[in-house]
Amino acid sequence: MKVLVTGGAGYIGSTICSALEDYGHTPVILDSLVTGREEFTRGRIFYRGDIADAALVERVFREHPDIYATIHCAALIVVPESVEKPYEYYTENVCKSLALFHTLNRLGYGRVVFSSSASIYDVVPGFMVTEESPLKPGSPYARTKYMMEMILKDFCTAYPMKGIALRYFNPIGADPKMRSGIHVKEPSHVLGKLVDTALGKLPCFEITGTTWPTRDGTGIRDYIHVWDLALAHIQAVEQFEQVFERLGGESRYAVINLGTGRGVTVRELVTAFEKVYGKEICKVERPPRPGDVAGAYANADTARRLLGWEARLPIEQGIADALRWGEIRHTILKYD
Numbered sequence: 001m002k003v004l005v006t007g008g009a010g011y012i013g014s015t016i017c018s019a020l021e022d023y024g025h026t027p028v029i030l031d032s033l034v035t036g037r038e039e040f041t042r043g044r045i046f047y048r049g050d051i052a053d054a055a056l057v058e059r060v061f062r063e064h065p066d067i068y069a070t071i072h073c074a075a076l077i078v079v080p081e082s083v084e085k086p087y088e089y090y091t092e093n094v095c096k097s098l099a100l101f102h103t104l105n106r107l108g109y110g111r112v113v114f115s116s117s118a119s120i121y122d123v124v125p126g127f128m129v130t131e132e133s134p135l136k137p138g139s140p141y142a143r144t145k146y147m148m149e150m151i152l153k154d155f156c157t158a159y160p161m162k163g164i165a166l167r168y169f170n171p172i173g174a175d176p177k178m179r180s181g182i183h184v185k186e187p188s189h190v191l192g193k194l195v196d197t198a199l200g201k202l203p204c205f206e207i208t209g210t211t212w213p214t215r216d217g218t219g220i221r222d223y224i225h226v227w228d229l230a231l232a233h234i235q236a237v238e239q240f241e242q243v244f245e246r247l248g249g250e251s252r253y254a255v256i257n258l259g260t261g262r263g264v265t266v267r268e269l270v271t272a273f274e275k276v277y278g279k280e281i282c283k284v285e286r287p288p289r290p291g292d293v294a295g296a297y298a299n300a301d302t303a304r305r306l307l308g309w310e311a312r313l314p315i316e317q318g319i320a321d322a323l324r325w326g327e328i329r330h331t332i333l334k335y336d
């Protein structure tokens with residue numbers, strides 16, 4: 001099947017495109033390259049432009065009327081930047097997604113899989129969250145994700161649309177075949193920073209936040225291999241209608257956690273990293289960054305039930321793939 005992937009030139013979107021191809025599907029990418037990389041679109045159907053450009057979206061569907069569903073990954077994603085630039089984040093993520101959903105509905109292409117985020121959860125005792133756990137998005141970025149979920153839900157109630165919001169936990173690693181991975185020059189993700197420290201691009205790894213009420217004081221996360229994450233999207237599009245049958249009733253909107261179901265603290269991640277890397281790295285402790293929270297890990301039962309999917313790759317493979325990608329990425333990505 002053909003699938004529109006907005007943000008398909010980004011880290012996760014490009015991995016989803018690779019997975020779609022590996023499973024016999026055809027991705028159609030719509031990406032403005034505001035942060036993404038043209039290199040990840042090579043050999044793929046690619047429209048360079050904005051998700052809010054209705055004329056362009058119309059053209060995409062006119063030229064590919066057989067698109068079955070849209071996977072909407074396009075967004076700005078850096079938490080501290082969203083604290084400094086809320087106007088840009090609400091405009092880029094919320095206003096533009098609203099415009100995209102409106103166009104999709106108007107054109108009659110109502111199947112949407114949306115990249116949401118576990119950053120919208122409140123911190124709960126024990127740190128494990130189900131889809132029904134309380135929400136408390138702690139940054140402008142997280143609030144854009146929360147608002148986009150609400151918009152999609154309301155559209156699915158009012159219009160002939162069906163939506164699946166996938167709440168990603170913490171993606172790590174790279175495509176195991178090394179077609180893509182983290183692309184930003186200075187990664188804001190914890191594993192990207194560990195890799196940069198190991199490769200000598202950063203002097204020391206900063207453990208940000210050491211007084212959270214977790215087992216060792218550092219933030220707890222659910223690190224999921226980006227390939228596992230991509231495979232969940234294959235299930236979401238292949239099983240799109242079945243998801244709603246399994247939900248039962250009249251429901252046209254589903255929320256699904258995508259995590260491993262295991263919580264790992266930053267210190268534990270660093271230890272696993274050093275084991276895979278084979279050497280100790282320099283580490284320093286720092287206060288939390290603006291917008292940081294103690295964290296959460298997924299209850300992954302709904303994904304198993306509705307998608308027939310569960311994460312399979314161990315954290316060590318995520319680390320090993322991130323390291324490999326860190327070493328070879330300059331051969332794929334050309335920076336000015």
Ligand SMILES: NC(=O)c1ccc[n+]([C@@H]2O[C@H](COP(=O)([O-])OP(=O)(O)OC[C@H]3O[C@@H](n4cnc5c(N)ncnc54)[C@H](O)[C@@H]3O)[C@@H](O)[C@H]2O)c1
Pocket residue numbers: 006007008009010011012013030031032033034035036037049050051052072073074075076077092096115116117118168169170171189
């Ligand atoms: N990476 C994470 O840790 C994480 C965690 C949870 C959720 N998510 C979500 O997953 C999605 C993908 O994240 P990523 O890590 O791949 O980020 P990324 O920055 O690598 O990819 C985002 C892509 O969207 C494109 N884009 C942004 N705004 C656009 C617009 N208006 N029109 C067209 N294209 C636009 C960018 O050019 C980029 O290619 C995002 O929605 C993000 O919120 C990411």
